[in-house]
Amino acid sequence: MTKQSNGTMLRSERARILGYEPLDEGDWVTGLHPMDDLLRGERLPHIWCQGCGLGTALTTFIGALQWLEKNQDWDLDKVSAVSGIGCTGRIAGYVRLDSFHTTHGRAIPFATGLKLANPELKVVVLSGDGDIAGIGGNHFIHAARRNLDITVVCVNNFNYGMTGGQVGPTTPHEARAVTAQYGNFEYPFNLPYLAAASGASFVARWTVLHARQLEWTLRRALAHPGFSFVEVIAPCSTAYARWNREGRGLDEQNLGRRGLETMKYYQQVGRTVTDAHPKDVDIKFNAKGEITEIIEGEFLDEAKPDLKAAMDQRDEHAEKIWLAEKDAVDNRTEIPARKDHIQRAEVKLGGFGGQGIISAGRIIGVAAAIYDKLEACFTQSYGPEARGGAAGSQVVISSDPIHHPHPVEPTSMIILSQGAYTKYVPSLAPGGVLVIDDSLVELPDDHRTDIDTYGIPATKIAEEAGTSKAANTVMLGFWTAIVGVVSREAMRQAVAESVPAKTIELNLKVFDIGFEHGEKIKT
Amino acid sequence: MKNGKGQLTGEHFLLGDHACAEGAILAGCRFFAGYPITPATEIAERMSVRLPQSDGVYVQMEDELASMNAILGGSWAGVKSMTATSGPGFSLMMENLGLGIMLETPCVLVNVQRGGPSTGLPTLVGQQDMMQARWGSHGDYEIIALSPTSPQDLFDLTIRAFNLSEKYRTPVLVMTDAEVGHMTEKVVIPPVEEIEIIDRPQVHKGDVEPDHFRVYRDSVNGGNGYISPMVSAGEGYRIHVTGLTHDERGYPAMNAQANEWNVRRIIDKIQAHKDDIIEVEEQNLKDAEVVVVSYGISARTSLWPIQMARDEGIRVGYLRLITVWPFPEERIRSLAKKVKGIVVPEINMGQMIREVERCVAGQTQVLGVHRPGGDVLEPDQVLNAIRKAAGRSKRAKKKGKE
Ligand code: SF4
Numbered sequence: 019m020t021k022q023s024n025g026t027m028l029r030s031e032r033a034r035i036l037g038y039e040p041l042d043e044g045d046w047v048t049g050l051h052p053m054d055d056l057l058r059g060e061r062l063p064h065i066w067c068q069g070c071g072l073g074t075a076l077t078t079f080i081g082a083l084q085w086l087e088k089n090q091d092w093d094l095d096k097v098s099a100v101s102g103i104g105c106t107g108r109i110a111g112y113v114r115l116d117s118f119h120t121t122h123g124r125a126i127p128f129a130t131g132l133k134l135a136n137p138e139l140k141v142v143v144l145s146g147d148g149d150i151a152g153i154g155g156n157h158f159i160h161a162a163r164r165n166l167d168i169t170v171v172c173v174n175n176f177n178y179g180m181t182g183g184q185v186g187p188t189t190p191h192e193a194r195a196v197t198a199q200y201g202n203f204e205y206p207f208n209l210p211y212l213a214a215a216s217g218a219s220f221v222a223r224w225t226v227l228h229a230r231q232l233e234w235t236l237r238r239a240l241a242h243p244g245f246s247f248v249e250v251i252a253p254c255s256t257a258y259a260r261w262n263r264e265g266r267g268l269d270e271q272n273l274g275r276r277g278l279e280t281m282k283y284y285q286q287v288g289r290t291v292t293d294a295h296p297k298d299v300d301i302k303f304n305a306k307g308e309i310t311e312i313i314e315g316e317f318l319d320e321a322k323p324d325l326k327a328a329m330d331q332r333d334e335h336a337e338k339i340w341l342a343e344k345d346a347v348d349n350r351t352e353i354p355a356r357k358d359h360i361q362r363a364e365v366k367l368g369g370f371g372g373q374g375i376i377s378a379g380r381i382i383g384v385a386a387a388i389y390d391k392l393e394a395c396f397t398q399s400y401g402p403e404a405r406g407g408a409a410g411s412q413v414v415i416s417s418d419p420i421h422h423p424h425p426v427e428p429t430s431m432i433i434l435s436q437g438a439y440t441k442y443v444p445s446l447a448p449g450g451v452l453v454i455d456d457s458l459v460e461l462p463d464d465h466r467t468d469i470d471t472y473g474i475p476a477t478k479i480a481e482e483a484g485t486s487k488a489a490n491t492v493m494l495g496f497w498t499a500i501v502g503v504v505s506r507e508a509m510r511q512a513v514a515e516s517v518p519a520k521t522i523e524l525n526l527k528v529f530d531i532g533f534e535h536g537e538k539i540k541t
Numbered sequence: 542m543k544n545g546k547g548q549l550t551g552e553h554f555l556l557g558d559h560a561c562a563e564g565a566i567l568a569g570c571r572f573f574a575g576y577p578i579t580p581a582t583e584i585a586e587r588m589s590v591r592l593p594q595s596d597g598v599y600v601q602m603e604d605e606l607a608s609m610n611a612i613l614g615g616s617w618a619g620v621k622s623m624t625a626t627s628g629p630g631f632s633l634m635m636e637n638l639g640l641g642i643m644l645e646t647p648c649v650l651v652n653v654q655r656g657g658p659s660t661g662l663p664t665l666v667g668q669q670d671m672m673q674a675r676w677g678s679h680g681d682y683e684i685i686a687l688s689p690t691s692p693q694d695l696f697d698l699t700i701r702a703f704n705l706s707e708k709y710r711t712p713v714l715v716m717t718d719a720e721v722g723h724m725t726e727k728v729v730i731p732p733v734e735e736i737e738i739i740d741r742p743q744v745h746k747g748d749v750e751p752d753h754f755r756v757y758r759d760s761v762n763g764g765n766g767y768i769s770p771m772v773s774a775g776e777g778y779r780i781h782v783t784g785l786t787h788d789e790r791g792y793p794a795m796n797a798q799a800n801e802w803n804v805r806r807i808i809d810k811i812q813a814h815k816d817d818i819i820e821v822e823e824q825n826l827k828d829a830e831v832v833v834v835s836y837g838i839s840a841r842t843s844l845w846p847i848q849m850a851r852d853e854g855i856r857v858g859y860l861r862l863i864t865v866w867p868f869p870e871e872r873i874r875s876l877a878k879k880v881k882g883i884v885v886p887e888i889n890m891g892q893m894i895r896e897v898e899r900c901v902a903g904q905t906q907v908l909g910v911h912r913p914g915g916d917v918l919e920p921d922q923v924l925n926a927i928r929k930a931a932g933r934s935k936r937a938k939k940k941g942k943e
Contacts, residue, residue, distance in 0.1 A: 058781065061792060095746075095777040100614075111781060111793060116774040118617065119783035119793075120610065121640050127574075127607035131614025131622065132774055134598045135572045139618065139775050160603040329598065336593035340547055347551050380725060384554045387727035396554070396725040400580075400664035421844040422920065423724050 056080045056094070056114050064112055066105060069259075069277015071252025074226040075173050076109055078250075079144065082236035083115075090241065097140045100129040102149035104180045105254070106173040109144040123154030126161045129168050137167075137326050140240065147174040147188040151207050155187065162216035162245045167324040169239050169246045172209060175254035176262075183257025193307030194261035201307060213247040214296035214318050220246035221296055221318040226253075227285035228314060235316055244324040251288075251301075251312055253280035264308045288312045346515060353507050355391035362416040363503045364425030366446075368438025370407045374490035375434065379411030381494060381512045382504060386415045389508030395420045408437055415503050430501045432493050433459055434476070443469075453497045453536075455489060472500055474535050483528045491517070491525045495532025500540055506533060547595030550730045557722040558583035558625075560692040561651055561715070562591060563730060564699030565623050569738055570649070571597035572622040574611035576604055576630060579663040580719040581653035584625035605630035609637040612648045616641075617782075619743075619773030621703055625651035627719075628661060631670055631677070638712055639678035640784045642807055645757065647706040647741050647771070649699065651715040653722035656914020666720040667914030668837055668888040672895075674714050675866050681804050683811035685818055686714040686866040690841035692726045698863070704739040705818060709810055710768055716865060718888070720838040720917055742770035746777045754778045756791035757806070767810035811867060820863040821872060825851075829858025830881045831930040834873065834897055836862040839886045839918055846923035855931045865893065873900035882930025886910035886923050906930060 051057070057080070066072045086092040094115060101110035103122035110117040120128045125143045133141045143150075150158050150172045161168065177195050178184040185195035185202050188209065192201040210221045220242040224232040232250060239246035253259050255277030264283050291299075292315040302311035365382060369375045376398050383396035392415055399410035412425050430451040433439050439459050446452055448468045454461075456473030465471065476492035491513060498509045510526060517525045549563050562584050565573070573592055575585040585601065592599040598615075602608040608624045615622035626634060631652045641648055656662030657669045670677075674686045685705050689695040695717055706713040744754070757769050772778045785793040786800045794803075811818065822840075824847075826832065831850075833843050840861040850857045860876065862869065873896075877883065882905055885894040894909040901907050908926045910918055 058792075095779070096775045098774045111783065114779050116779055117781045118614075118644075118774075119781070119785065120613075121637055121784055124606060124610040124637060124640075127602060127610035128614040130600065130602070130607070131572065131574060131611035131616070132618045133614075134600055134611075135615035135618035135620035135622065136773075136775060156603050157607050160607070326598075329593070333593050336590070339590070340594035344549075347549075347553070350551075380554070383725055387554050388552055394554075394726065397723060400719075400723065419844075420726075421848075422842050422917070423720060423838075424917065426920075 053077060053080045053084070056083060058112055058114050061112055065108060067256040067277070068274035069253065069255030069280075070105070071175065071226040071250070071254070071277070071281060072105055072109070072173060074229055075106070075144075075171070075250050075252055076112060078226075078229050078233040079109070079142075079171065079236055080113065081233045082240060085233070085237050086240060092140070096138055097142065098129070098132055100125045100132065100141060100143045102145040102154060104146040104149050104178065105175075106144060106146035107149060123149050123152070123157065125149065126154060126157040126168075126170065130161060130166055133166060133168050134326065141168045142240065143168060143170045145172060146179070147172055147176070147209070148178045148186045151187045151209060151212070159212065159216040162213050162218040162247065164325040165217055165219055165244045165322060167243055167245070167326060169242070169248070171236070171239075171248045171250060173250045173252050174209065175252050175258055177254060177258040179254040179257050183254070183261060190301065190303035190307045190309060192305060193303065196257070196261065206301065208296070208300045209249045210247070210299050210317050211296040213245075217245065218247045218318065219244035219320040219322050220316075222247070222316040223249040223251065223299065223312075224314050225251040225281070225284040225288050225312060227281045228288065231290070231314070238316070238319070242319070244320075244322060251284050253277045253284060255280065262307065284309070284312060288314050290315050292316055350388075350515070351511055353389050353505070353511065356417075356505065360392055360415060360417045360503060362414065362418070362420070363430065363501075364428045365413045365415070365430050365432065365501075365503070366425055366428040366442055367411045367432045368442045369409055369434030370437065371409045373409065373434050374487065375409035376411045377516060378432065378490040378494055379413050381509070381516050382413045382415070384516060385504045385508035385512035386413070389511050390505055392417055392504075393420050395423045397423060408435075408441070410438065410442070430497065430503075432497050434489065434493065436460065451501055453493065453500060455493060472496070472536070472539055474532060476532065479531055480528055483531070484524055488521070488525055488528045492528045492532040495529035495534075496536040499533045499536025547591065548733050550732050553728050553730065554725055555692050555696075555728040556583055556725045557692040557695050557717065558653065559587045560696040560728045561625070561699045561717070561722070562587035563728070564696040565649065565703065566591055566595050566597070567730065567733060567736055567738075568621065568700040568703035569740065570621045570623045570703060571595065572612065572615035572620045573597070573599050573624065574602050574608045574615065574622070575624050576602055576608050576626065578605075578627045578630045580655055580722050581625045581627045581630070581651065583722070584651060584653070605633035606636060609634040609641070609650065613637060613641050613644065613646050616646045616648045617644075617774050621647070621707070623649040623651065625653065627653050627655045627663075628657045628667070628670060629659070631673065635673070635677040639680060639682070641712040642678065642682045642684070643784050644782045645710040645769070645771075645807065646712065647710050648712050649702045649706055649715060650712055651699070651717065654716065654718040662914050664719065665915045666718050666838065666888055666917060668718055668839060669892070669914055671716065671865065671887070671889065671892040674716050681808065683808045684714060684866050685709070685711060685811060685864065686716045688716045688837040688862060688865045689721055690837060690861070691721060692724060693728045695721055696728050696730065700736060700738070704737065707739045707741040708768070709814065709818070710741060710771060711807070711811065714866070716837065718838050742768065744770045744772045744776070744778070749778075751778050754780070755789045756780050756782060757787070758789040767806055767813060815867055818864055819867060819869045821869055822859075822861040822863055824859040825856070826858040826860065826876070828856050829879075830856045831884060831927050832858040832860055832876055832880050833884045833886065833923070833927065834860045834862070835886045836865050836893065839888055842917045842920070843886050843923050846920040846927060849920065849924050850927040850931075853928075853933070855927060855933060857927055862893070868896045868900070870900045873897055874902075877901040877904040880905055881932065882906040882908060884908050884910060884923065884926045884930050886918050886926070888912060888914060888918065
């Protein structure tokens with residue numbers, strides 16, 4: 019074969035092999051390899067070092083896909099490969115599949131989006147141990163927990179290869195790395211155990227020199243419905259194998275040789291124990307951090323509903339709720355819009371949690387905005403103001419656009435607790451209207467004389483009608499009659515659409531009691 | 542994705558966050574990935590109820606890093622996708638906002654801003670992430686960000702955000718705030734057929750010879766002006782995309798020339814369409830001696846002091862940035878030549894004012910009205926700045942009524 023000095027074929031040579039002139043310089047496949055269909059030939063040669071285990075990891079993966087295509091009618095157009103960053107992360111760039119090379123550690127969440135948005139896709143994450151168990155560890159355990167139907171292939175080479183061999187979450191204790199030259203003082207993850215404990219439903223491990231077994235396992239992992247995890251032990255000839263010379267002579271300098279020797283070593287210390295409990299498959303190492311045993315096999319293959327199936331079970335229920343809500347809006351009773359001009363009115367509601375202060379404020383807003391066709395801006399108090407069981411909400415109502423969303427100086431107040439009285443009443447505008455539940459609020463001696471105060475035993479009235487919970491509705495009726503910013507009919511409609519269906523009648527009853535009480539007092 | 546199912550219409554008294562969710566669903570969003578955070582949680586809550594009703598998928602991720610990535614995945618699966626967050630989560634999303642920009646992925650990220658820095662004021666308003674919105678992810682890029690003033694506006698701008706993101710194949714930010722997100726007002730939702738919905742230009746199976754398909758080349762795929770039609774996963778094109786600097790095939794290309802091609806592409810596609818992207822709202826600019834330039838909740842609350850100042854005889858104009866990024870440079874430049882002063886109210890210690898000053902370039906005075914997070918600006922603060930800009934020394938009167 020005619021080669022250029024940089025090792026790639028001459029353009030004419032490529033054209034001869036391909037039978038057509040490529041569109042781009044790099045746009046070609048050699049047509050010489052049985053895996054060409056699934057390799058981006060134009061991206062070769064790859065960046066991996068001689069003796070690296072990643073080539074085998076890639077070919078076993080492709081082999082498994084080809085088998086699935088042939089024997090299980092897989093449409094490989096529907097397979098997406100997602101990788102993170104690192105040496106293994108480059109796999110996405112070499113497979114001729116839809117392939118996504120994402121950010122460091124984030125391949126799994128990206129894959130989660132792909133799979134959930136289009137469940138037809140078969141999604142495979144291929145990334146390294148640093149990517150999946152280090153920076154992406156949180157994503158890994160959560161995807162396993164959800165039993166999301168994806169396959170995660172984690173190539174474990176015991177260190178960060180791409181960046182030059184730093185210690186990582188899988189580096190054996192006492193092993194060496196460029197950032198652990200005195201020996202690793204941390205302990206490694208047992209990845210199959212982590213996956214299984216997190217909820218994965220298929221878990222396996224092989225070294226790359228068990229290429230056959232690995233390929234067979236990958237077929238099953240890919241076809242498995244639910245979260246499948248395959249750990250692939252691979253030598254990093256450049257970095258890890260330089261610092262850790264298990265089973266080899268110290269004079270080993272040739273990179274390819276070093277990788278091969280390491281690969282052989284991993285195979286030798288490998289022990290196939292199918293059905294081993296994942297908790298028992300720690301990679302064993304001696305006091306020098308040399309790996310002494312790698313248990314391999316398929317450790318878990320469990321049938322349980324995957325995430326999407328579990329989600330879909332809920333659709334019918336969701337639909338029912340939707341139809342009921344839609345019905346309520348579609349059948350809303352229209353009432354004639356207000357014709358009079360309403361000046362900016364600011365209403366403040368205060369009480370304690372559980373009194374319905376928030377829902378009462380919202381009801382005023384609904385009445386004003388939806389039924390009386392005014393402008394209304396409803397807000398509730400958050401943060402420090404809402405601490406200690408206090409509840410506050412406010413509504414600004416006007417015929418004109420509301421620019422400032424909060425009350426600046428409330429024109430009326432609905433107060434249901436002594437605490438709220440103390441807190442809010444000082445800010446009521448002079449000449450403003452205060453309505454209180456006088457079964458709960460006692461006016462002090464120095465009560466403001468520059469405001470109009472009206473009391474109603476709302477809680478008592480509500481209790482007599484059946485439930486103290488409706489005290490807020492009594493107050494709303496009372497306030498509506500006295501302040502008159504929002505129409506009675508609008509308020510009744512708003513109450514009816516806002517309270518639980520079973521309590522509509524009761525709430526309207528106490529609203530009317532409150533309203534009539536207010537009418538009486540006013541006149 | 543089936544459109545029409547589970548879409549709300551009519552008049553509703555809606556929380557801002559809920560209006561945002563409804564806008565998303567109407568725009569065609571069928572995938573939401575998020576993580577609970579005040580004051581954006583209600584968007585996630587609403588989506589978790591509404592998406593299963595609309596043939597969509599809601600998922601709560603383990604954090605905001607994952608949420609942002611998941612929506613990129615969702616988008617590449619061909620589904621309009623959104624996430625929503627606030628300050629701390631926004632910081633986490635910056636990493637993969639960059640990936641979204643690099644992969645040219647349509648999606649929408651809503652930031653319901655609260656007071657910062659750090660955990661800051663979870664429940665209270667801030668507009669302190671405006672510069673983070675522009676520059677928060679590393680590297681050079683252009684971003685589109687919109688800023689709403691009310692639940693209705695949040696609804697409308699969420700739809701617009703989706704439209705822009707689909708049209709320009711880029712993540713779009715909705716930079717709202719705790720005030721708008723947590724206020725409840727009337728939202729009018731027109732029937733779906735009356736709403737303009739833009740879907741991404743797309744290449745489907747069989748449209749282009751896969752061997753000749755280029756993920757990032759518009760001329761081959763029939764696109765125009767920097768925007769290549771998108772192809773979803775599973776269409777048979779066997780695409781590759783990467784966060785690395787890449788060429789038009791989406792393949793890594795590790796050199797300065799490729800970086801220039803790549804970076805210019807993602808910048809130019811926004812720059813070249815600024816006229817379409819930038820939207821401002823203007824009032825009384827013709828005769829203005831002072832102009833208030835603001836955005837979001839601060840623009841809205843400024844309308845009251847503007848009215849007060851006009852009542853005092855000051856000719857105040859109003860320029861509201863609906864699109865905050867890209868910044869309407871030319872508009873500000875031309876205004877600067879004509880007015881005595883520009884007032885910039887915002888709930889931060891001075892962020893967008895820097896952009897205003899940059900464009901004004903000393904041609905007129907620029908007065909900021911600033912406060913850190915926690916509350917909206919007081920009308921008097923803005924009124925006094927307007928007076929000062931107009932050269933009136935009169936002290937603020939007692940608080941007026943709107
Ligand atoms: S650094 Fe290690 S893992 Fe990376 S390609 Fe080289 S040998 Fe393989």
